[in-house]
Amino acid sequence: MRAFISSVYLFLYAPIALVVLFSFNAGRSASEFTGFSTAWYGKALSNTFLVSALQNSLMIAFTSATLAAIFGTMAALGMERLAPRNRAIFDALFAAAIVVPGVVIGIATLVALVAVFSFVNPALTAIWPGDQPPQLGLGYGSIIAAHGLFSMALVTMIVKARIASLGRDIVEASSDLYATPLTTFRLIVLPQILPSILAGFLLAFTFSFDDFIIAFFVAGSKTTLPIYVFASIRRGVTPEINAIATLVLVASLLLILTARILMREKKTKSGE
Amino acid sequence: MPAATNTKRNLVTAALVAPAAAWLMIFLVLPFIAMLVFAFGERAPEGGYQAAFTFAQFARLPTRAAAFWNTLVLAPVGALLCLLVAYPVAYYLAVKADPRYRLILVSLVVVPFWTSLLVRTYAWMYILGSRGIPNLLSMVGFEDVRLLNTPGAVLLGIVYGYLPLMIMPIYVSLEKLDRRLLEASADLGARPVSTFFGVTLPLSLPGVMTGVALVTILLLGEYLIPQLLGGGKVFFIGNALVDLFLQSRNWPFGSAIAVTLVAVVVVILMVAMRIAFKVAGTRQVDLV
Amino acid sequence: MTKWYRENAPITAEQLADELMRLKRGSVTRRHFLGVTGLGLATAVLARQPGLFNSTAFAGDLGTQMSIATWPNYHDPATFEAFQAATGVAVEVNVFGSNEEMLAKLQAGGTGWDLFVPTNYTISTYVKLGLIDELDLSKLPNYDASTETARFTNEGVVDGKTYAVPKNWGTTGIALNSNKIKTPVTSWKDFFEVAMTEADGRAMVHDYQLTTIGNALVSLGYSFNSTKPDELAKAEELLIKVKPHLYAINSDYQPSMRATDAWMTMCWTNDGAQLNRDMPEIQFVLGKDGGEIWSDFYAIPKSAANKAAGYALLNYLMAPENAVKEHIANGAPTTDSRVLKLLPADVTGNKIVYPDDASLTPLEFGAAVTLTDPGRAELMARFKSA
Numbered sequence: 001m002r003a004f005i006s007s008v009y010l011f012l013y014a015p016i017a018l019v020v021l022f023s024f025n026a027g028r029s030a031s032e033f034t035g036f037s038t039a040w041y042g043k044a045l046s047n048t049f050l051v052s053a054l055q056n057s058l059m060i061a062f063t064s065a066t067l068a069a070i071f072g073t074m075a076a077l078g079m080e081r082l083a084p085r086n087r088a089i090f091d092a093l094f095a096a097a098i099v100v101p102g103v104v105i106g107i108a109t110l111v112a113l114v115a116v117f118s119f120v121n122p123a124l125t126a127i128w129p130g131d132q133p134p135q136l137g138l139g140y141g142s143i144i145a146a147h148g149l150f151s152m153a154l155v156t157m158i159v160k161a162r163i164a165s166l167g168r169d170i171v172e173a174s175s176d177l178y179a180t181p182l183t184t185f186r187l188i189v190l191p192q193i194l195p196s197i198l199a200g201f202l203l204a205f206t207f208s209f210d211d212f213i214i215a216f217f218v219a220g221s222k223t224t225l226p227i228y229v230f231a232s233i234r235r236g237v238t239p240e241i242n243a244i245a246t247l248v249l250v251a252s253l254l255l256i257l258t259a260r261i262l263m264r265e266k267k268t269k270s271g272e
Numbered sequence: 273m274p275a276a277t278n279t280k281r282n283l284v285t286a287a288l289v290a291p292a293a294a295w296l297m298i299f300l301v302l303p304f305i306a307m308l309v310f311a312f313g314e315r316a317p318e319g320g321y322q323a324a325f326t327f328a329q330f331a332r333l334p335t336r337a338a339a340f341w342n343t344l345v346l347a348p349v350g351a352l353l354c355l356l357v358a359y360p361v362a363y364y365l366a367v368k369a370d371p372r373y374r375l376i377l378v379s380l381v382v383v384p385f386w387t388s389l390l391v392r393t394y395a396w397m398y399i400l401g402s403r404g405i406p407n408l409l410s411m412v413g414f415e416d417v418r419l420l421n422t423p424g425a426v427l428l429g430i431v432y433g434y435l436p437l438m439i440m441p442i443y444v445s446l447e448k449l450d451r452r453l454l455e456a457s458a459d460l461g462a463r464p465v466s467t468f469f470g471v472t473l474p475l476s477l478p479g480v481m482t483g484v485a486l487v488t489i490l491l492l493g494e495y496l497i498p499q500l501l502g503g504g505k506v507f508f509i510g511n512a513l514v515d516l517f518l519q520s521r522n523w524p525f526g527s528a529i530a531v532t533l534v535a536v537v538v539v540i541l542m543v544a545m546r547i548a549f550k551v552a553g554t555r556q557v558d559l560v
Numbered sequence: 561m562t563k564w565y566r567e568n569a570p571i572t573a574e575q576l577a578d579e580l581m582r583l584k585r586g587s588v589t590r591r592h593f594l595g596v597t598g599l600g601l602a603t604a605v606l607a608r609q610p611g612l613f614n615s616t617a618f619a620g621d622l623g624t625q626m627s628i629a630t631w632p633n634y635h636d637p638a639t640f641e642a643f644q645a646a647t648g649v650a651v652e653v654n655v656f657g658s659n660e661e662m663l664a665k666l667q668a669g670g671t672g673w674d675l676f677v678p679t680n681y682t683i684s685t686y687v688k689l690g691l692i693d694e695l696d697l698s699k700l701p702n703y704d705a706s707t708e709t710a711r712f713t714n715e716g717v718v719d720g721k722t723y724a725v726p727k728n729w730g731t732t733g734i735a736l737n738s739n740k741i742k743t744p745v746t747s748w749k750d751f752f753e754v755a756m757t758e759a760d761g762r763a764m765v766h767d768y769q770l771t772t773i774g775n776a777l778v779s780l781g782y783s784f785n786s787t788k789p790d791e792l793a794k795a796e797e798l799l800i801k802v803k804p805h806l807y808a809i810n811s812d813y814q815p816s817m818r819a820t821d822a823w824m825t826m827c828w829t830n831d832g833a834q835l836n837r838d839m840p841e842i843q844f845v846l847g848k849d850g851g852e853i854w855s856d857f858y859a860i861p862k863s864a865a866n867k868a869a870g871y872a873l874l875n876y877l878m879a880p881e882n883a884v885k886e887h888i889a890n891g892a893p894t895t896d897s898r899v900l901k902l903l904p905a906d907v908t909g910n911k912i913v914y915p916d917d918a919s920l921t922p923l924e925f926g927a928a929v930t931l932t933d934p935g936r937a938e939l940m941a942r943f944k945s946a
Contacts, residue, residue, distance in 0.1 A: 005364050008357060012384050012435065015395035019387065032403070048625055049652045071291040078288025081281070090289070093296045099537055100300075101493020103510040104530045107517060108303035111321075111527060114669060115306050138670045149299045152292060210388055213495050213510070217517070221627075221672025221865070223652075229390045233500070234632065234812060235655040237394060245391040252386035256379065318689055318932045320667050335938075339945040402821045418761050420821060421808045503808030504767055504944060512945040518664045519767075520937035 023242035040239040050244060053228035057209055064147040065204035072155025073197050076163060097153035106217030109146045138220025146214045151204030162196035310527035319521025329528035339512040347491035350430035351484050357431060358438035366446035381436050389433055393500050400425050421503030429497040438483040445479025481548040492537055509533055626869035627652040629662055629676035632812040633831055636889030643876050649869045657811025658768035666691045673861050674870035677727055680715040680855045681926035687718045692859045694721045699871040702878035712855035712895040724857035728892035730829035731923060732771050732852040739841045740823040747849040748779035756805045764825035766811045769940035770926050771826055771852060778850040785927035792935055799943045809944060833891025833912045844912045846919045853923035
């Protein structure tokens with residue numbers, strides 16, 4: 001049993017170790033180790049395309065996850081109050097947003113947006129008074145929208161499950177004590193669902209940050225980190241990619257660690 | 273309740289769900305309708321879409337039978353392989369592992385998710401390519417072994433990529449398991465094996481079902497792993513779709529395949545729910 | 561101001577100051593001032609780009625980055641580094657494995673490319689679809705039509721207008737690792753036979769309808785450009801029979817050939833020359849039964865965001881002293897007699913790069929119809945998903 005478990009961990013980490021190892025390669029290739037060097041970290045951070053792809057990915061992941069967390073939580077709260085039939089419609093749509101494969105979401109969004117643009121852009125040109133009418137196109141907006149769809153469904157599911165497990169009695173007790181609905185929400189409900197909102201936000205962020213296939217279809221001329229990496233695999237990977245992947249890994253490990261420490265402190269303080 | 277309060281309550285509810293409703297309409301329902309419309313259209317002479325009403329695209333679906341078949345075989349096989357590897361790990365983490373290290377070991381399962389799947393898969397291209405394992409094999413006398421660009425390589429990539437997604441739900445369901453049940457079973461003289469099959473396994477089935485359904489459904493739309501580890505030879509339906517949009521520029525046929533894929537996913541999901549309902553006796557399988 | 565700009569600017573700083581004073585004094589019109597300083601052109605270019613209108617408007621403003629879509633292993637990375645050093649413009653290189661893929665991206669909208677490399681047979685379609693602009697040759701002083709070989713450059717001109725200028729020409733042949741494959745391969749017929757026997761599991765074909773279908777057709781004795789349904793059906797039969805024996809379907813075969821994962825592949829001249837230079841056991845042969853001869857071009861997409869930089873890079877690449885470095889690095893034969901004169905004898909004497917005329921005779925240029933023919937597009941897609 002032990003041997004099996006260890007080999008599974010080895011299996012999980014061997015490729016990651018390889019990625020980290022080659023980030024310190026002296027040579028140009030990501031497949032032949034010729035000596036130790038940290039030069040690729042400097043090169044990666046001064047490569048404008050790589051850095052802007054990373055920035056785009058962070059911006060898109062943050063925006064889509066934030067919107068998803070806000071709208072998803074609102075929807076989860078609102079659905080509680082809907083008539084059962086309307087609630088079922090929402091449930092079905094959210095489930096669809098989660099189970100429809102990413103490649104289909106990408107294609108459907110592309111097809112729909114291209115169709116919409118083909119109506120809207122000529123119309124804009126026709127009514128615009130100046131000679132530079134604004135033109136709609138694929139870009140940050142379409143990636144955020146397509147990522148946000150899945151993310152919002154994710155947040156709604158998680159928060160809804162949490163609300164369902166909350167006792168109704170505590171809310172009722174609160175209103176019996178003449179608290180306004182808003183106060184009840186702020187003081188009673190929100191603190192209880194906050195961890196699940198955060199969990200949803202983190203999942204959404206991770207999903208968006210690592211998504212390739214949806215962005216591949218709807219990114220237009222914009223480049224996200226996965227798109228950049230995919231293009232690099234075609235033009236020949238240099239250890240720059242390994243360097244940036246290692247940096248992202250270290251940054252996220254630090255984040256997890258900080259979160260853990262913060263949570264532990266909070267627990268000790270509250271005497272748990 | 274007075275009418276005014278009622279109206280106010282309805283307004284608040286509407287305001288709460290409005291953004292989500294709009295998002296779902298514009299970026300899920302509308303695109304799906306567009307795709308459906310495109311699926312009945314024709315390929316324009318230079319590629320792309322041209323308005324028409326024809327069932328021709330659906331009639332051509334059999335030309336992609338191989339890709340559908342690959343997907344429908346390799347996705348569940350991949351999910352089951354994933355399960356075979358994941359279950360012992362989840363069991364160990366939930367039941368056997370030293371509680372002091374449990375949290376760290378569980379976190380270590382999730383951490384790979386924080387490195388780009390693309391980069392990790394690229395690392396596998398190196399490991400399976402001739403400078404990797406085949407090179408080691410040739411040192412002990414096995415010349416010219418080929419691992420990359422085979423169905424085996426794709427399956428390996430699948431197990432690797434989706435293992436954490438399979439371990440987590442099983443771990444969660446095993447962790448909830450009341451340890452006193454196991455002790456009771458042992459006290460009653462059951463051997464460990466029969467305890468496992470009689471108590472542990474049935475109780476962890478919801479987690480198993482969730483994991484298998486989740487991984488299978490994600491695999492049905494997989495593109496990257498077959499692309500990178502299959503060398504364009506092991507084709508999933510996702511690859512056929514990308515090909516139709518980004519090479520042969522046949523948007524209507526691509527739309528028809530996408531619509532069909534969604535239908536397949538829905539059918540599989542419904543069957544899975546039915547089985548889960550029967551096997552686990554639970555009302556629903558949490559997909560998230 | 562960069563060194564490059566100083567040397568190439570049409571007007572020096574002193575002259576500019578001088579003209580500016582004259583304009584202020586009113587001794588010249590604004591139009592004269594803009595014309596003399598070249599600012600008129602810059603203003604005109606910038607005016608067409610929303611959001612850039614208020615940025616510093618001088619003729620050398622090329623932005624800080626641009627993007628080029630090209631083919632695998634097709635440029636010397638040093639070229640783009642030198643271009644960046646000279647102009648401050650960083651070049652992002654996007655690599656594609658077929659013309660169809662480039663066309664698909666352009667049709668879907670928003671590629672972000674400021675320059676790209678289409679092959680001879682595609683240009684008339686790009687023009688027809690309005691995806692590329694006629695080139696403003698006044699921005700390409702380094703290009704000289706009179707030193708180009710007409711045979712390789714005529715397809716860049718449509719209806720008397722120049723839409724694309726040549727990068728280089730080449731052929732599509734067979735690269736094979738002679739350490740691994742002992743059977744002689746001299747034709748596409750041999751290629752497909754060996755792929756199923758001695759090179760079982762080790763042969764590659766392009767992810768590209770023109771060459772993969774074309775060479776299958778040639779091996780069966782048909783034209784490389786055939787779109788006849790019965791001939792295509794035969795080619796499909798052959799391709800599907802070969803598919804289980806292939807190592808991969810991929811237009812970037814250099815990494816696999818170098819790692820000896822693959823032993824034989826469909827191969828373009830430039831890749832053949834690069835592979836043979838670094839690994840002499842890899843040979844490059846032309847099919848004696850036929851195959852493709854081609855020329856690649858540079859063109860600027862209508863949707864380019866930074867056309868100024870696109871022109872600047874193109875003009876830079878057209879300078880013989882820069883082009884010669886590219887040709888030495890990538891191993892493709894030149895269309896420009898000025899470059900040919902500068903090339904060292906070991907390059908011009910390389911039979912892979914400059915084969916005998918006799919071996920070129922059976923080769924065909926790709927035909928425009930193959931790019932858009934639905935039969936060929938669907939055949940390729942079926943072959944891949946089979």
